[in-house]
Amino acid sequence: MEYQRVFIDFWSEVEQSVQENRFAKLTMAKTIGKPNLKNIFLRPIYAEDGFKVLLKIHYRSKDSEDEEKEMTLKQAFGILEPHLKKSFLSVLLFTTSKDVVFKINKKGAGSITENPPTFRDITQAKK
Template sequence: MQYQDVFVLFWKQVEESVQEGRFAKLTMAKTIGKPNLKNIYVRPVYTDEGFKVLLKLRYRSEETEDQEDELTLAEAFEVLKPYLKTSFSSVLLFTTTKDVTFKINKKGAGSITEALPTFHEVTQAKKEDE
């Protein structure tokens, strides 16, 4: 199955974990090549306006400052999609009940695997300047 279709299924699990209060963290990892962008992290933020995420772009070089944005989950999805297969070949979803890994192979096919949870409780993210 093409990775775009599998990623939509993966993202449904992200949305379900948020709705059920189990979402702990999401990480884009396994860079393709040697880009300056090292990781992308998505962590939960509960605000008066409801659930948001803190999306952090982490760079390898110290000259490039890490970027942080507070977004809705739908906005985060739109930001992450262009990085699939261009910069990153895997996305890890950490929930309090299981870890879910989305991977893209060299032929462009996506897959989802599950493992025991790394996190047992949800920790809210805080912006570094707070």
């Protein structure tokens, strides 16, 4: 199955974990080649005015300063999705009930696997 459709299913898991207050962290990992971009993280911000995430873009080079931005989950999707298959081959969703892993194989097909949870508690990002 094409990775884009599978990623939409994966993102539904992300949205559901937010609705159920189980979202702990999301990480884009397994870079393609040796780009300066090392990984991208989303950390939760559960606030009275609604759910937001702190997006952190981490670079390998000390010359490149890491970036942090507070945004909605929908805005984060717009930033993460273009990096699939260009910069990253996997995305890991950590929730308090399970870990969900999205991967793209060499043929461009996407897959989702579930594992026992890594996080028992949610640590909110510092605003």
